[in-house]
Amino acid sequence: MIPISWYLLLSAVLFCLGMVGFLIKRNLITVFMSIELMLNGVNLSFVTFAHMWHNVQGQIFVFFVMVVAAAEAAVGLAIIIAIFRARGTLAVDRIDLMKL
Amino acid sequence: MTTVALHHGFIILPHLWLIPLLPFAGFLINGILGARLPKWLVSTVALLAPAGSFALVAVAALGVRGGAALPYAEATGTNWIDAGMLHVDFSLVLDQLSLIMLLVITGVGFLIHVYSVGYMSHDRGYWRYFSYLNLFLFFMTVLVLAGNVLLMFVGWEGVGLASYLLIGFWYQKTVAADAGKKAFIVNRIGDFGFLIGIFLLLGQFGTLQMSEIAAKLAANPAWTGGVLTTICLCLLVGATGKSAQLPLYVWLPDAMEGPTPVSALIHAATMVTAGVYMIARTHFLFDRSPLALLVVAIVGAATALFAATIGMVQTDIKRVLAYSTVSQLGYMFLACGVAAYSAGIFHLMTHAFFKGLLFLAAGSVIHGLGGEQDMRRMGGLWKKMPVTFWTMTAAVLAIAGVFPFAGFFSKDAILMAAFTQGTAGGKVFWFVGLFTALLTSFYMFRLWYLTFLGKPRSPELHAHESPWSMLGPLVILALLSLGGGWIGAGRFSAFLAPVTGMKAVEAVSTNLEWTLSGLAVAAAVLGWLVAHMLYRRNEGREPLATAPGYTVLAHKYWVDELYDAVIVKPLLMVSRFVLEWVVEFAILGGAAWLLGGIMTFSGAILQKWQSGNLRSYAAWLAAGAAVLLLFALASWNGMLTHVGMHIGNMHIKWAGH
DSSP states (O other): OOOOOHHHHHHHHHHHHHHHHHOOOHHHHHHHHHHHHHHHHHHHHHHHHHHHOOHHHHHHHHHHHHHHHHEEEOOOOOOOOHHHHHHSSGGGGOTTTTTT | OEEEEEEEEEEEEEOOHHHHHHHHHHHHHHHHHGSOOOOHHHHHHHHHHHHHHHHHHHHHHHHHHTTSSSSSSEEOOSEEETTTTTTOOOEEEEEEHHHHHHHHHHHHHHHHHHHHHHHTTTTTTTHHHHHHHHHHHHHHHHHHHBBBHHHHHHHHHHHHHHHHHHHTTTTTSHHHHHHHHHHHHEEEEEEEHHHHHHHHHHHHHHHOOHHHHHHHHOOOOOOOOHHHHHHHHHHHHHHHHHHOOOTTTTTTHHHSSOHHHHHHHIIISSSGGGHHHHHTTTTTHTTTTHHHHHHHHHHHHHHHHHHHHHHHTTOOOHHHHHHHHHHHHHHHHHHHTTOOOOHHHHHHHHHHHHHHHHHHHHHHHHHHHTTTTTTOOOOTTTOHHHHHHHHHHHHHHHHHTTTTOOOHHHHHHHHHHTTTTTTHHHHHHHHHHHHHHHHHHHHHHHHHHHHHHSSSSGGGGGGOOHHOOOHHHHHHHHHHHHHHGGHHHHHHOOOHHHOOOOOOOOOOHHHHHHHHHHHHHHHHHHHHHHHHHHHSEEEEEEEHHHHHHHHHTTTTGGGGHHHHIIIIIHHHHHHHIIIIIIIIIIIIIIHHHHOOOOOHHHHHHHHHOOOOOOOHHHHHHHHHEOOOOOOHHHHHHHHHHHHHHOGOOOOOOTOOO
């Protein structure tokens, strides 16, 4: 049997990978994928704890997160396409028109 | 009605509080409803108030004549101020002095109210005028009846307010509004002195009730000078403000911007005499301070002479009378200064008659000429305005001190008191008074010649006689100016003796008395002769214009200019500096600058945060989440420690295995 701490460790690793990717990558799509990675890391810990406490609430949360992530992916990808059409680039450092 | 049983039978004295309250009711009715009431009703209310007060005073006078015990104090139930050792009530006191004052105030006041009905009939502010006039009577009667100094001060301030309102009655005119302000501010300087005097009185005597102060002084006959001198000088400062004496007289000539009946009532007959009344009322203090008395006499004599010289060259008929009033008030102060208080009050009374008359007659002239006040444009009016002319003549003779008119008796009493004071100073004061009498006679006859005699210089003005509502008071006051002095200074002083004390007069030979009276009349006649020679032909040119010193007098010794340069301008500069630099720039500007600076500075720093860079936002977000996580961990850890566990001891185990 694999101890529960391993699952949690994997979840943390996934989350941290996602976070690091979010912080250092310049391509908007990669950033987007990093967010997905973080979400899935969290999902894994939810499932882990749900299994640990025999509590179904954690799994329900996971479904909610997946639904929201799907919606977010749809909207986010649409925005990304719009930005690419308008600016011809997806480098986040150059998408800074909102700055004064 | 309070009944006082005496061996004569029942002597009736009215409730004293009704005397001020009637005019106050008139003020309230006309002040609140006047704009909506018909004119005849406004007049009725306005006239009934002083008439009722006068009737009450007359009843009181009859009661006193019948032998009612004076002073008659009327406490009014409640206390006004109860704080520690300070007890002030609303007690009103009737004695010989306040009775005389009340008779003058309500009597002359009523006549002037009647006169005003005619004089102000065309004015849009008719109701406002009468409500102010009634308000003045209310405060003036409070001032006179007050049994303690603080209540007197209330009346004192109140008449100042009424004076301000009435001087600036035609507030649309800038000069009138400015004159009102000037009167108010100059009076405020005097009132400041009065107030300090009140504080000192309270500190020294622990009470403000005048009878108690007098009793404490009487119990301590050796107490003279020192702090009493200070108190007296402070009171004198107040008196010089209200009674327009040097150096605070400057407001009174400007006060002539008000309606002429107001000048007659407030700025000639009654309010400006409040200073004289106050000194006579507190004479028990002044009697203990020879220095203060000397200062009073010097102020009075100097003012009398000073104002008379200015009055000699004025061309505005009301200004001549204004300076004349200042000068005559100087006489009254002179009388008080030589401790002849009853002579001062006697002159106050006769002055109220003839000066009130002079102003009313001048008002009649102004009214008849459609507002013209410049004497150079008058002349020859005696045919057109016979009643005004003859009544004015009586007043001129009275103020000049011609026997047997009222002014002769009172002025003679003052000069006599000064001469017989027994000091070298007294002789000087007597001489100044005599010389001023000469000047008085001169400028009054100058006014008389310029206004009424000769040829009309402005026939286009169509002079006409005034209505009888105005002439009636003139005639009554003319009779009083003619006969008012026959009471006699001796009898008058004897009547006032219980209040003001009988001055110990050194034995004076009848010869001296006759000589002094003769000299006074001679001065009056001499003044008339000079005026006759200079102004008889009455060509409208000023024959004195080439005389040495004329420029100085015509510019009133440049006192207004001097005050302007020495006091007003520096004060304005300091005020401007304080307003513009201290308040506006330093305080308001500084506060705004500081607040704005904090915001700009913090904005400049926080602005860096708002980089617009997505990854920096993400980094801050992650950092924030990390901090929250750490915080949550730390507090959870602490909580566990608190309940005796530790996170390290927690065993995570598979629940189901």
